[in-house]
Amino acid sequence: MRDARWLVRLLADPAAAREVEDWTSLIAIARSESLAGSLAWRLQQAELPPRVEAMFEAARRDGEAARVQALWEAEMARRALAPLGMPVILLKGTAYAAAGLEAGRGRSIGDLDILVPRRALPDVERALLAAGWEWVKEDSYDDQYYRRWMHELPPLIHRERDRMIDVHHAILPLTARPKPDMAAMIAERVALADGLFTLSPADMIVHAAAHLFADGDLAGGLRNLWDIDRLLREFGERDSDFQPKLRGRAEQHGLLPAVARAVRLAHHIYKTPVRCQAPISKSLVLKGSGQEKIGYRIAATDRLHVRRLLARDGWGRATRPLTRLGFYVRSHWLRMPPAMLARHLWVKARKKS
Amino acid sequence: MKYVFRLKVGPVSFRIGSQWRRPVAQLRRLYAGYPEPDGVCDFTVRLEAERFWRRWLRPSVAIRGDYVLPDAAPLPLAQGLLAAEMGMNLQMALGQKRFLLLHAASVERDGRALLMTGHSGAGKSTLGALLGERGWRFMGDEFALLDLEDGRLHPFPRAVSLKNESLGLFDGVDPARLGPVLSGTPKGRIRHLRPNSEAVARMAEPARPVMILFPRFGRDLEPIVREVGAAEAFMRLTQASTNYVALGERGFEALTRFVGALPSRAIDYADTAQAEKLVDALWRSA
Numbered sequence: 163m164r165d166a167r168w169l170v171r172l173l174a175d176p177a178a179a180r181e182v183e184d185w186t187s188l189i190a191i192a193r194s195e196s197l198a199g200s201l202a203w204r205l206q207q208a209e210l211p212p213r214v215e216a217m218f219e220a221a222r223r224d225g226e227a228a229r230v231q232a233l234w235e236a237e238m239a240r241r242a243l244a245p246l247g248m249p250v251i252l253l254k255g256t257a258y259a260a261a262g263l264e265a266g267r268g269r270s271i272g273d274l275d276i277l278v279p280r281r282a283l284p285d286v287e288r289a290l291l292a293a294g295w296e297w298v299k300e301d302s303y304d305d306q307y308y309r310r311w312m313h314e315l316p317p318l319i320h321r322e323r324d325r326m327i328d329v330h331h332a333i334l335p336l337t338a339r340p341k342p343d344m345a346a347m348i349a350e351r352v353a354l355a356d357g358l359f360t361l362s363p364a365d366m367i368v369h370a371a372a373h374l375f376a377d378g379d380l381a382g383g384l385r386n387l388w389d390i391d392r393l394l395r396e397f398g399e400r401d402s403d404f405q406p407k408l409r410g411r412a413e414q415h416g417l418l419p420a421v422a423r424a425v426r427l428a429h430h431i432y433k434t435p436v437r438c439q440a441p442i443s444k445s446l447v448l449k450g451s452g453q454e455k456i457g458y459r460i461a462a463t464d465r466l467h468v469r470r471l472l473a474r475d476g477w478g479r480a481t482r483p484l485t486r487l488g489f490y491v492r493s494h495w496l497r498m499p500p501a502m503l504a505r506h507l508w509v510k511a512r513k514k515s
Numbered sequence: 516m517k518y519v520f521r522l523k524v525g526p527v528s529f530r531i532g533s534q535w536r537r538p539v540a541q542l543r544r545l546y547a548g549y550p551e552p553d554g555v556c557d558f559t560v561r562l563e564a565e566r567f568w569r570r571w572l573r574p575s576v577a578i579r580g581d582y583v584l585p586d587a588a589p590l591p592l593a594q595g596l597l598a599a600e601m602g603m604n605l606q607m608a609l610g611q612k613r614f615l616l617l618h619a620a621s622v623e624r625d626g627r628a629l630l631m632t633g634h635s636g637a638g639k640s641t642l643g644a645l646l647g648e649r650g651w652r653f654m655g656d657e658f659a660l661l662d663l664e665d666g667r668l669h670p671f672p673r674a675v676s677l678k679n680e681s682l683g684l685f686d687g688v689d690p691a692r693l694g695p696v697l698s699g700t701p702k703g704r705i706r707h708l709r710p711n712s713e714a715v716a717r718m719a720e721p722a723r724p725v726m727i728l729f730p731r732f733g734r735d736l737e738p739i740v741r742e743v744g745a746a747e748a749f750m751r752l753t754q755a756s757t758n759y760v761a762l763g764e765r766g767f768e769a770l771t772r773f774v775g776a777l778p779s780r781a782i783d784y785a786d787t788a789q790a791e792k793l794v795d796a797l798w799r800s801a
Contacts, residue, residue, distance in 0.1 A: 185555040186530050193581040193610075213555050216613070224612040227763035477516055477532055477561055478581060 163187040163476035166195060166384060170472070173201060173388060174433045179208040187476030189217065194478035195384045199225035199268030225268040229259045232271040235325050236260060239274060240358050242293035246285050249359050251277040251351050253330065253369065257360040258389065261352075265392035269385075273317070273326040277361075279348055280331035287315060287329070295320050295327060303509060311337045311498070333369045334377055337498035342372065342415035363397040363404065364411035371424035372417050375467075379486075379493035383471045384431075390424050391432040398437050405437065426458040427467060516561065521552050525660065525671040525718045527611070528552035529603055533562040534570055538595030545596070545674050545694045545707055548715055558582075558610060560602035565589045578602045582609035594697050597705060600676065607658055608757040614660035614669060615762060615769045618755045620644075621659045621668055621724075622651040628668045628722040629798065630659055631730055632755045638732030641681040642790055644708060648688065649791065653714040654722070663762070663769045666776070667721040672714045674707040682706050684787065726801050727752075727774070729781040730790060736783040738793060743779035 163184060169191050171178050182188055192198040202218035202225070210218065236256050243250050251257075253275035258266030278286050295318040297305075308316040313332035319325065332344050351359040361369060367390060374386045397404045412421035428434040436456045460468070470489050473482040480486065494503055516532030518539040523529075529552075533539045560580040564570035574592040578584075578601055587605075590598045607616060619632035620643025629651075631639040640656040647653025654670040661668060674694065677685060685693075685708055694707035709715075727748055743751075752770055753759050759766045780797055784790040 186559065189555070190530075190559040190581055211554055217555070217557060220612045223765070224761070227761060227765070230763060478559060479561070479563075 163191065165472040165481070166191050166474045167472055169195065169197065169201070170384065170431050173197070173204055174431075176205050176208045179205055179210060184476065185211065185214050189214075190476060190478035191474050194474055194480075196270045196382060197385050197388060199228075199270055200385070200388060201268075203268040222268060225270075228271055229266070231325075232256050232259055232274070235274045235320075235323065235327075236276075236358060237356070238293075238320070238323070239276060239290075239327060240356065242289050242295075243278075243286060244357070246282060246289060248279060248282045248285075249348065249351055251348065251359040251361060252354075253277055253361070254373075254389075257366070258393075260354055260358065261360050263393065264396050265389045267392075269389070273328050275328045275330060277330045277333075277348070280344070283315065283329070283331055290318055290327065290329070294322060298326070303513065307506070311335055311502075333372050335497050337502060338376060338496060340372070340376055340416040340420075342368070342417060346414065362411075363393070363401075364408045365415075367393050367397070367408055367424070368412055368415055368417055368421055371412075371420040372415075375420040375423050376417060376496060377493065379490040380467070380470050383467075387424070387428055387431060387471065391428040391434045394425065394428060394434050398435070402437075423464065423467070426460050426464055427471070429458045430460050430464065431468065431471065516563070520546075521556060522546055523550045523552040523718075524603075524673050525655070526613075526669050527558070527607070527660075527671065528556040529558050529560055529606070530556040531560045531562070531599055531602070533595070533599075534564060535562070535574065535576075535592060535595060537592065538562055538576070538599050541596040541694060542599055545709055547691075547709070548712065550718075558603070558606035560599060560606060562595060562598055562602065578605060580606050582606055584609075588701075590700070594700055596694060596707065597676075597697055597700055600674070600707070603673065604657060611660075611758060612762065613663070615663060615766050615773075616756055616758045617659045617661060617752060618657070618757065619659040620656040621654040621670075622646045623654055623670075623722040624651050624798070626722055627725040627801075628654060629726050629728060629794070630668065630724055631728045632659075632752065633729050633731060636732070638730050638784070638790070640675060641677070641684065641732075642730055642787065642794075644675040644677070644710075645684065645787055645791070646794065647675075647710060647714060648685075652717060652722075653710045658757075661724075661769055661773060662721065663765050666724070666769065666772055668724050669721045670714070670718050672710040672718050674709050676702075677706050677708055679703045724773070724777060726797065727777050727779040728794070728797070729779070731781065731783045732785075732790075733783065734785055736785050738785065738789045739783050740793060740797065741781040743781050745774045745779070748774040748779040 168188055192201045198221050202221035205218060236252055252260055255269050255271035256274055298317045298319050305316055313330055313335050315329040318327050333342050334340060347365050350362040352362055353359055370386060370390050374383060412418040429436055470485045475481050518533045518536050520531045520539045520542045558581050562576050565575050565577040569575050575589040576592055576595050576598040577589045578587050578598050580602055619630050620639040621628050621630050622643055631643055633639050643656045653672055655672050656675045657673055658671050659668050660671055692709040697705045782793045
């Protein structure tokens with residue numbers, strides 16, 4: 163297999179499993195993209211060769227154990243932070259799992275990501291350190307850098323459970339051009355049964371899109387876009403007014419371009435249905451009549467994104483180095499203004515030598 | 516990738532790809548007679564250059580695959596075979612979730628298996644390999660695979676890695692079963708030994724474990740046998756397992772059943788003849 167096309171095809175359409183010949187390559191790609199668990203759930207009903215079925219069965223059980231572990235870690239953070247009496251909002255994988263969302267099914271969950279109000283940061287930091295978390299790296303430049311410009315504290319790790327926690331107070335670095343309305347995001351949070359919170363449905367997607375297209379270099383992008391596909395489908399089915407709400411919310415946070423790109427690419431790669439009267443992206447086209455005939459036309463820059471997202475060969479190797487490099491450079495460009503970027507890279511380079 | 520070798524060991528299959536010919540040629544020779552996996556492989560291992568020019572210039576082999584350790588050091592090309600072995604171990608340690616994985620050697624006789632575990636250097640690997648040459652069926656020297664459902668042990672008879680002094684103990688074996696001598700590796704001088712034909716022919720046959728052994732090798736040790744309680748055996752095996760934590764409750768259940776049903780013994784020995792005698796005596800009483 164020359165790229166990840168088969169993987170995304172199977173995620174979108176499990177019936178295509180009948181046509182797969184090279185399962186070893188497909189699984190290597192899925193593992194490299196952290197999508198093996200999601201694929202295993204997606205193909206639960208599909209007819210598979212017995213050995214493949216046994217591997218997916220193990221992956222599903224593994225995902226289940228990982229889910230329990232992630233929720234336990236969230237509970238540990240809740241206990242440590244409960245005395246502060248402020249909202250703790252779960253983000254990303256842990257949030258999807260805690261809210262029982264489709265996006266959380268079989269999803270690999272690494273660190274615990276939480277969002278707290280910025281003014282509460284000093285207290286949160288103290289409480290976590292007192293409860294057994296420690297700084298991962300001690301470097302005064304990095305530490306200063308995180309505290310002044312980033313949207314999160316430097317990473318902490320728990321000394322007994324060996325799990326990392328990322329404490330966010332915003333969804334994008336403070337140096338990035340879009341300035342999401344964090345007060346509104348925190349105010350609209352949704353309570354879970356155990357005293358923790360998640361973001362509102364629309365804000366969950368805004369966050370996922372911001373993370374994917376306005377911040378990073380698209381590493382792990384297929385998995386993040388899969389999250390977006392699952393969330394769009396699930397929220398869209400629950401609430402027929404969801405798309406206009408999402409659009410309004412994306413505009414409020416200054417992230418409409420990122421959200422529009424996420425919706426177009428999810429539609430293009432995972433066949434996410436377009437169910438709306440008020441389109442999120444202007445490039446909505448009618449390919450015929452009826453709901454299924456509506457699609458998004460993808461822009462030239464979208465094609466570059468697709469090229470980057472699928473850059474993985476049948477041995478699980480990263481391919482298309484130039485495209486990757488381009489997105490890597492772009493991620494820094496998005497993250498901070500040019501003069502600051504130059505200074506940052508200068509300091510980093512000197513530290514290395 | 517340019518050179519590919521597919522290998523089945525017990526219930527697990529690997530696809531190994533390499534940018535260089537030599538490691539794959541060495542694997543082919545070392546694993547001659549092993550079955551070829553039919554269909555899908557459980558794990559992919561890649562032996563590739565750390566940086567692209569390192570394929571030709573002072574070539575060094577980075578160990579990659581489905582599962583990777585971010586800070587794993589590359590090995591010189593001359594140790595490519597070791598890199599492949601380490602790559603397979605890494606996939607098992609990080610990715611194997613169908614069995615409880617115990618860092619242990621195991622051997623079988625009359626359908627009943629003996630598990631030997633201990634810190635590296637305790638001699639379990641050497642002892643397992645020696646017993647495999649003396650009437651026992653060798654099941655593996657690196658990992659024992661405990662079935663999570665029925666509690667049986669599955670063989671995983673990979674090539675034995677003989678280290679330093681233990682190389683001399685196998686002078687009598689058929690030279691065709693020995694790999695190249697690898698000097699200056701992170702673990703000293705290493706030579707791989709292919710398990711005998713019985714071990715290979717019966718690699719699909721699991722066995723019921725009947726005893727857990729904690730051997731300890733030391734030149735000044737008196738040969739003794741000590742009973743080990745279930746609680747101590749449990750704790751030591753959690754440390755010897757690479758996936759106990761990841762398996763969650765299922766791992767806990769499988770391991771408590773395992774230590775609850777089997778007697779555990781610790782043995783100290785100063786040479787292999789003593790060890791064999793101790794094991795034989797214990798085996799007769801079991």
